[in-house]
Amino acid sequence: MGIIRAVPELERVVGERPLPVMMKSIDRLDPHCLALLAHSPAAVLGYVDAEGRQRAGLVGGTPGFAEAESTSRLRLPAPPSAAPGTGAALLVLVPGWRETLRINGTLAEDGLLVEEAFLHCGKAVIRSNLWGPAAAPGDAVEEGSVLGPAAADFLAAAPFAVIASRDGAGRADVSPKGDPPGAARMIGPATVVLADRPGNRRTDTFHNVVERPEVAVLAVVPGDYRTLEITGKAAVSTDAGLRESMAERNRTPKAVLKVDVETVRLAQNSALRDSGSWDPARHVDPADLPRPSTVWTDHLKLNETAGAAAKLVRDGVDERLLRAGLDEDYRQNL
Template sequence: MDTPHAPYHPGSLAVQTRVGVRAAAEHVGRSIGRGIRPVAAAFLELQPMLVIGAADGGGRLWSSLLTGPPGFVRATGPTTVAVRGGVPAHDPLAAAFPADRRTPLGTIALDPRTRRRMRLNGTAAPTPAGLSVQAEEVFSNCPKYLQKRELYGAGEPTAPAAVHRGDRLTPAQREAVRAADTFFVATVGPDGAADASHRGGNPGFVRVDSPTEVSWPDYPGNAMFLTLGNLAADARAGLLFVDWSTGSTLQLTGTARTEFTPGARTVRFTVTGTVEARHTGPLRWSAPEYSPANP
């Protein structure tokens, strides 16, 4: 049975109260359920990509990009999803899903073609074909701050041309972050439950303050404050930047904190690890049509 609930722990409740949106958050939270409705299942089966968030074996959080032909992600029951192919071998989450236990997992399916997105959080376990996900929270988000793109090319994932690992941003990586109009962020709550979310804006909305620190403004959203609430309880976070024209990805792991000032919020992220995979994804997207909601 799909039972709506408001999955707010004390971290999210504290941020909602501080910003003055408790009533709005309570209303929006009623849309969150455990069941995958037919419209959500149909949406998933059309997607050529899925972003996930989880902790690696050392407890570091990462956000990763999974890709495949439409149908590689599909609902197999009212609360279960199969992800064909699993996590690529080069990815920092490749060994994050041992066979002897279920691992907390956050996912977000985002379609730049239609500016639609849905989030599905729960636990995952490996299967011979990839991953099996048990849903605990399923909900859609509004199209705010989503850039529209057309898909020009797609195929099966391939091994990356090169993988570079480090503990700080290189000059080229800093320029890529500054040019980004979209990124994804993985966080966990006080109970270890994982979440994957999206952040968008015009290029330059993400600042590089040093080789080990980036920051961005927290724009007004759906009033849930799931990401900021998680960070208030557990500072670990993982960021994913995608080069939409080449398929390259840049993953960052570290910690984040939120600075509150009158009428504004800024999230500051400290980098402790980086993984850059060049030309790893098979998807090629057009230049963006920026969201009219972008400041």
């Protein structure tokens, strides 16, 4: 099985990270971020626990649960096992909205010190139909070192998963993955795979895994108040048979993330239950949120990357053209 072990090899397969894409991030919380946080009742937190393991959990419960104390500090409920002073990342969910907000930084005693914030494209949410019809809640729970029957059934039904990872320097990231049910696929009791689908083209997870293989995967099923957390060591695979087995919409992924499972925890999640994420009456009207193309336009202009090329990107960005390109991208490149 072909395993990618170095960044140059990775970028030959999945492409380099384009400058305009990387410039969509800023180093603080601006008014757009604050508006999204005010409407969000839940988020996935990638963190490191006291034993040094990469973890992922869903936190929140009510809109505005993550409160900005300043443009560089968020107060939020962290799991008791989380280790302050380590890299952490937040994927902010807004029920009914297709985009997600990603906030990366360092975990403090009572929140997150913000180092990077950016809007993630809506393809994972669209592909998963995350805010669509909800299933009946399940009650089976499970914990162990392999995927037992309940965890396997849950994973097979899950259209949406989030991968938490860190790079060699400990900087954290959480990245959403969406597909028809089975976004993360079990190919053995201790092995899970996830495909690389078209997205925001940052490929953060793959870059991180090449440097540090520890990951956590959190899977959810619309309508279910349980979450499935899988931790283990990951590798980026280019195996042709594995890639072809994960083709969707007649598109074969360029690479697949293969996770060797170490721990499995399927459990009820009170934050998810309290968030009302699967209740259409509590979904946010997109008209009440900033337009995604406006967020990206403003963030590109706020980005402080130096150099002539970066200046050209800032000077050339046009919200109307970006909006039209985004709509076409969502139509053509799911």
